[in-house]
Amino acid sequence: METSQILDEIREVNLGYLLLAQHMLREDKVAAMYRLGINEDVADILDKLTTSQLMKMAGSNMLLCRFRFDDSLIAEILTSHKQDRALTQSHAAILMAGLPAEKIS
Amino acid sequence: MRVKSILSEGKEIQLATELVKLGARLQVLEASTKLSRERLVKLYKEVRGVSPPKGMLPYSEDWFMGWQSNMHASLFINIYNYLIQYTNIRDIDAVIKSYQLYLEHIEVNHLQRILSFTRAWTLVRFVESKVLSVTPCVKCNGHFLVHSLDIQSNHVCGLCHVPSRAGKTKQAALEAKAREQCECAA
Numbered sequence: 001m002e003t004s005q006i007l008d009e010i011r012e013v014n015l016g017y018l019l020l021a022q023h024m025l026r027e028d029k030v031a032a033m034y035r036l037g038i039n040e041d042v043a044d045i046l047d048k049l050t051t052s053q054l055m056k057m058a059g060s061n062m063l064l065c066r067f068r069f070d071d072s073l074i075a076e077i078l079t080s081h082k083q084d085r086a087l088t089q090s091h092a093a094i095l096m097a098g099l100p101a102e103k104i105s
Numbered sequence: 106m107r108v109k110s111i112l113s114e115g116k117e118i119q120l121a122t123e124l125v126k127l128g129a130r131l132q133v134l135e136a137s138t139k140l141s142r143e144r145l146v147k148l149y150k151e152v153r154g155v156s157p158p159k160g161m162l163p164y165s166e167d168w169f170m171g172w173q174s175n176m177h178a179s180l181f182i183n184i185y186n187y188l189i190q191y192t193n194i195r196d197i198d199a200v201i202k203s204y205q206l207y208l209e210h211i212e213v214n215h216l217q218r219i220l221s222f223t224r225a226w227t228l229v230r231f232v233e234s235k236v237l238s239v240t241p242c243v244k245c246n247g248h249f250l251v252h253s254l255d256i257q258s259n260h261v262c263g264l265c266h267v268p269s270r271a272g273k274t275k276q277a278a279l280e281a282k283a284r285e286q287c288e289c290a291a
Contacts, residue, residue, distance in 0.1 A: 030192045086214040091264040095247040097183035101191045
């Protein structure tokens with residue numbers, strides 16, 4: 001893949017992520033904060049972004065969403081072929097809900 | 106006690122309706138709204154079409170220690186704790202929201218609804234009164250429900266160490282048999 005193509009795709013993912021996050025937050029803030037794993041400050045910032053701000057943010061050369069799993073969780077999900085899939089999903093959900101939310105320091 | 110304001114009464118009725126829809130028992134409604142018992146019974150009948158079940162609520166804290174029930178209850182309490190810690194939703198609203206998120210998980214993964222709303226509500230009260238608490242599993246660091254007075258220095262959760270007969274219920278056996286028959290027929 002060429003660099004320009006990668007950048008294009010990053011922009012698209014960023015835009016999709018921001019739009020989805022904003023939509024979720026406006027529909028049901030509490031559930032969205034749980035699903036996105038963010039705290040109140042981050043939620044407020046995302047919620048208040050105007051369209052032009054959102055476009056500017058999305059046009060970065062870095063991805064705006066981050067990998068949310070820590071090591072034990074990855075191991076859990078990767079071994080899912082051994083056990084029942086619903087079981088590992090539940091385990092992953094318990095671990096994920098127990099992780100601290102993303103915050104602005 | 107009579108509710109004076111019509112607006113607040115409207116809100117209470119809305120809350121009670123939501124609770125009934127989620128499967129709350131009458132005692133839960135009585136504890137979380139100020140509406141009179143007669144009105145709640147009427148409301149229950151209107152929403153569900155049947156009289157509310159009588160008798161005591163399930164009150165055993167040991168139920169939450171069973172393998173499957175512990176998994177479901179731990180998931181619920183993790184969601185609940187997350188909401189309490191990071192959002193400004195509280196009390197019965199927090200229980201409702203976390204229960205809805207729990208139901209969503211059940212639906213997505215085609216699991217059985219093990220934890221009823223009334224059990225979830227009881228669970229929150231057990232945790233608040235420190236009968237039950239959460240402790241990290243030494244293997245996966247996930248938080249799981251345990252008796253507060255047990256020794257938990259080396260707790261390994263039921264998901265890291267699955268008991269040999271776990272989940273092998275009559276229901277599961279029946280489903281497996283049905284699947285087999287389907288495959289034979291196809």
